[in-house]
Amino acid sequence: MTAFKPLVFSGVQPTGNLHLGNYLGAIRRWVALQAEHPCLFCVVDLHAITVWQEPADLERQIREVTAAFLASGIDAGEHILFNQSRVPEHAELAWIFNCVARLGWMNRMTQFKDKAGKDRENASLGLLAYPSLMAADILAYRATLVPVGEDQKQHLELTRDIAAKFNHDFSARISEKGLGVPMPVGDETVDGYFPLTEPLIEGPATRIMSLKDGSKKMSKSDPSDLSRINLTDDADTISKKIRKAKTDPDALPSEPKGLAGRPEADNLVGIYAALADRTKADVLTEYGGRPFSEFKPALADLAVEKLAPIAGEMRRHLADPAEIDRTLRDGAARARAIAATTLAEVKSIIGLLGN
Known part of the structure; x- marks a missing residue:
């Protein structure tokens, strides 16, 4: 092998209804x-259980995300x-990475600090080790590109650190096994097994805020359903939520700089621009x-035009859960064919028997 082939890995947790922010910021x-x-x-269901999930809800949400x-x-x-849990190589590789990571x-991961809050001693060990599993998700396929938001x-970066440390610690063994790809390290070139995965950022991120508070990100955990447009919402619900969205009393400005200090206006104009594939300046x-x-009303009509067909298709798929499960099983079998090879080679590199 002389180079890593481009491969994209993307994942999302099944922890509640997907909404407009997820669609515009990632899925699209x-x-x-x-x-x-x-x-x-x-569908990274093993990540979801780092915090408590009702089992019946988790089953439903895995199918909804799919x-x-x-x-x-x-x-x-x-x-x-x-779905992640159907490919056990993710969890096994994550344990190996737990022994590579420090x-x-x-402890420096800000998401752990945010999610654990003040009661860190009561957080699950899985929540602390979450980034190691994320690294395994990506590197089980030696993926070279990952679309990421600011929060990931x-x-x-930690995935890259784990890959680099593994490559460094086992460089001689990687070369001996003939499993390496030439990679620059400082002034020299060494054989590395894992790529240093690159973030895939295409243009400015579409950041969609709450319909009830333009200073907060749209979230599936917000207690008010009126704060977000769910991908399962029908046309009437979409229209209703936009009509009820918080605004200010002033008219829209004629150029984007006039949106400064007007978070709700900025958010609605941004949603229109993203759905229409236009700039905010064009919209204004x-x-x-x-x-x-x-x-x-114009924004509601546009949102219904773009989102109602997705909601209809989702309902069609959800009416046949057996077909969703078949799709996930088939995908997992294809994923395992790749991940099992990676894990077998990693075991060979680090000296574990049994392959």
């Missing part, structure tokens, strides 16, 4: 990536769509000077 981009690279799309992927245009035939690396950049050229009583 993943659909476009399918034309450029081979992709693996993973349905959302399919309804949005993820091609499970051409690419690989699966405790100090984990630090974990991807058309709607600047007009009141929200005119802009909101």
